[in-house]
Amino acid sequence: MPGQPQTLTVAVVGATGVVGRTMLQVLAERRFPVGDLRLLASGRSAGSTASANGRTLTVGEAVPEAFEGVDIALFSAGTDVSRELAPQAAARGATVIDNSNAWRMESTVPLIVSQVNPEDAEWHEGIIANPNCSAMQLAPVLMALRDAVGLERVVVDTYQAVSGTGAEALAELQSQIRAHAAGEPKVASVYPHPIAFNALPEIDVFLDNGYSREEWKVVTESRKILHLPDLRISCTAVRVPVFVGHSEAVHVETSRPITPEAARRAFTAVPGVVVMDDPAAHVYPFATQAAGRDDIYVGRVRTDPSVERGLAFWVVSDNLRKGAATNAVEIAEGLLERGWVRARSRRAEPPTPRMVP
Numbered sequence: 001m002p003g004q005p006q007t008l009t010v011a012v013v014g015a016t017g018v019v020g021r022t023m024l025q026v027l028a029e030r031r032f033p034v035g036d037l038r039l040l041a042s043g044r045s046a047g048s049t050a051s052a053n054g055r056t057l058t059v060g061e062a063v064p065e066a067f068e069g070v071d072i073a074l075f076s077a078g079t080d081v082s083r084e085l086a087p088q089a090a091a092r093g094a095t096v097i098d099n100s101n102a103w104r105m106e107s108t109v110p111l112i113v114s115q116v117n118p119e120d121a122e123w124h125e126g127i128i129a130n131p132n133c134s135a136m137q138l139a140p141v142l143m144a145l146r147d148a149v150g151l152e153r154v155v156v157d158t159y160q161a162v163s164g165t166g167a168e169a170l171a172e173l174q175s176q177i178r179a180h181a182a183g184e185p186k187v188a189s190v191y192p193h194p195i196a197f198n199a200l201p202e203i204d205v206f207l208d209n210g211y212s213r214e215e216w217k218v219v220t221e222s223r224k225i226l227h228l229p230d231l232r233i234s235c236t237a238v239r240v241p242v243f244v245g246h247s248e249a250v251h252v253e254t255s256r257p258i259t260p261e262a263a264r265r266a267f268t269a270v271p272g273v274v275v276m277d278d279p280a281a282h283v284y285p286f287a288t289q290a291a292g293r294d295d296i297y298v299g300r301v302r303t304d305p306s307v308e309r310g311l312a313f314w315v316v317s318d319n320l321r322k323g324a325a326t327n328a329v330e331i332a333e334g335l336l337e338r339g340w341v342r343a344r345s346r347r348a349e350p351p352t353p354r355m356v357p
């Protein structure tokens with residue numbers, strides 16, 4: 001019926017996981033026009049029920065046929081699942097927004113942070129990648145400096161929450177805290193060492209160049225998102241015993257000088273970036289304050305006098321929301337607004353009308 005909003009058939013793959021559950025929450029909060037909603041996971045959870053936006057739904061198994069008729073598929077079930085199923089979903093006409101590492105650096109796949117390079121979605125062919133959570137919260141802040149004064153070199157050190165590893169890691173930190181309080185040994189299985197009361201400079205596997213894969217994702221993904229293929233950027237990624245919220249200490253050399261005041265103004269001008277910077281009053285962003293929110297918080301902005309045109313600052317964001325679910329839903333919203341839900345090569349095909357009854 002004319003005048004009524006169109007709804008989309010949406011699949012959430014990994015719907016029982018930490019990110020998948022946050023996806024369901026964010027879709028509901030932002031009133032994304034979901035008609036048919038399919039919750040998909042492994043065969044282990046198939047048949048269980050989960051609630052989404054007041055509806056109780058049965059979880060299905062993520063198999064290729066589950067994507068028939070799907071408009072948008074939000075994937076957060078790990079790299080192997082995305083490698084196998086994302087092309088199958090795309091072949092059935094769905095547009096995949098993928099949270100894993102499977103497709104991010106493919107030249108044919110846009111890698112998008114909603115307020116940095118949304119226009120890259122125009123050329124998608126059925127798969128769009130959502131960046132790594134640490135690269136995600138960094139990109140809008142670096143974009144502000146790129147546009148204001150240019151970027152010469154970036155050094156970023158991360159302090160990453162255990163929820164970035166998923167549900168099992170959250171449970172492991174909780175059990176190690178309880179064991180510590182009870183004077184019992186802390187058993188580590190998700191991480192190679194106890195994470196409680198610790199800081200582990202190992203996230204994902206180590207590469208031949210000495211960096212961890214997480215660190216290298218920050219390097220390569222930042223270059224792709226910012227359209228700066230030659231950006232000099234280095235990273236050390238550290239897991240810390242925080243439940244939700246990644247923090248980053250960033251040191252930047254800019255091409256032209258910028259004062260901390262001007263940098264704060266440039267950061268504030270980016271949608272979704274909030275400056276919290278009054279150190280004398282103990283005001284700066286931190287993980288427990290950022291958890292549960294969608295914004296990226298910046299503070300401790302200061303001149304770095306150790307290099308010419310140096311700037312140092314601290315960036316914090318919720319890794320499950322802006323670092324994963326919120327950005328994925330923002331990408332979906334952008335596709336809808338711009339008429340890019342379908343792959344570029346299929347956009348000329350007549351739409352399948354689906355109206356709210």
Ligand SMILES: NC(=O)c1ccc[n+]([C@@H]2O[C@H](COP(=O)([O-])OP(=O)(O)OC[C@H]3O[C@@H](n4cnc5c(N)ncnc54)[C@H](OP(=O)(O)O)[C@@H]3O)[C@@H](O)[C@H]2O)c1
Pocket residue numbers: 013014015016017018019020040041042043044045046062075076077078079081099100101131132133163164165166167168319320323324
């Ligand atoms: N956590 C973060 O901050 C974050 C940020 C950005 C990206 N990501 C990415 O998002 C993905 C999921 O992360 P998470 O933290 O939500 O992990 P998680 O809590 O461990 O959840 C994993 C999800 O994947 C599903 N799954 C596992 N194997 C599957 C299979 N063979 N077929 C279908 N579904 C399968 C699980 O379903 P069952 O219940 O059936 O096992 C569960 O729903 C990963 O690729 C991760 O790198 C995570």
